[in-house]
């Protein structure tokens with residue numbers, strides 16, 4: 001009786017036919033308005049609980065984190081990725097001593113490979129020089145930057161993993177980026193089941209996903225060390241605000257990675273049995289009324305306090321929170337900051353008027369991405 005409410009369930013199908021599986025975000029928004037911050041939907045006979053908004057996330061991901069930090073093991077993903085009990089990796093591993101060990105090992109390895117250190121910054125800057133070269137070649141014209149940025153992000157993670165730079169024309173790189181692109185589109189789409197075969201390849205390339213997901217971040221501490229004057233620091237704060245605001249609006253990983261309850265528990269007064277799949281709808285905190293100065297518009301002031309200094313509101317949870325939160329946040333931040341600042345100092349990126357109004361409707365896949373677009377590139381007069 002105390003299970004979260006939800007739409008009427010159709011036998012065999014559950015609520016699948018009531019959702020647009022190609023892009024369920026709008027449907028989930030509609031259901032939040034009707035049923036509240038915590039509600040249930042059924043995939044076939046399987047119940048899922050959708051969690052929305054900062055208050056519910058605090059309870060799910062932080063204060064009761066260990067009740068909610070399992071990962072479903074009996075879904076198609078796990079078979080496709082060949083997740084095995086003795087070697088489950090990190091992202092899809094259930095809450096267990098093996099997951100803890102693998103997470104600790106991964107963090108330590110990333111640190112050993114230079115995360116948070118000058119050497120990682122140098123690797124990223126070296127990769128940016130390749131991007132800059134391509135953009136310079138196209139200066140004065142228009143281009144679709146999609147593949148260029150995928151390549152750059154993939155190459156950075158390859159640098160970390162293999163200590164080698166891949167040329168953008170390299171067949172291996174082209175194949176892997178294309179493979180990721182295709183699979184990530186199919187994965188969440190209605191035809192996902194038919195394309196299960198792709199998933200077998202996907203596991204091998206998941207590290208590339210890391211790069212593509214990250215859209216480039218930064219550890220601003222490194223930057224601060226190099227900046228001694230106050231005015232420059234002020235600019236950095238604004239830059240940081242712009243980058244965070246871009247990520248807030250982009251809502252890159254809207255539904256996080258599904259969780260599962262590891263025991264019977266309660267959430268905002270509702271009873272949630274052990275083994276229930278949980279969807280943290282992270283995007284609902286990123287534009288939640290009451291949490292932001294300007295929740296529904298692009299405005300970097302969302303990350304500036306009254307004195308114009310950078311601050312991060314609690315509702316900024318694109319990397320999730322608690323024990324399962326994203327392990328690559330540091331690398332992602334470093335990449336985004338270095339790439340954005342370097343490119344914006346050198347180039348102007350302009351929307352081509354002949355292409356009409358930009359269509360901001362995102363394409364739903366593992367991540368939310370923009371529809372294909374072209375941009376004009378111009379070298380800036382002062383660099």
Ligand code: HEM
Pocket residue numbers: 090091092103210211213214215216252253256257258318319320321323324325326327328329331332
């Ligand atoms: C903008 C870039 C990125 C975003 C928005 C992002 C977001 C996320 C989210 C939402 C989760 C799920 C957390 C949860 O289950 O509660 C996650 C998990 C994870 N991410 Fe990221 N991520 C990004 C980049 C990266 C990078 C660069 C790496 C690796 C270097 C990485 C590695 C991981 C791993 C290993 C997990 C699983 C952690 C665990 O289950 O213990 N991510 N990420």
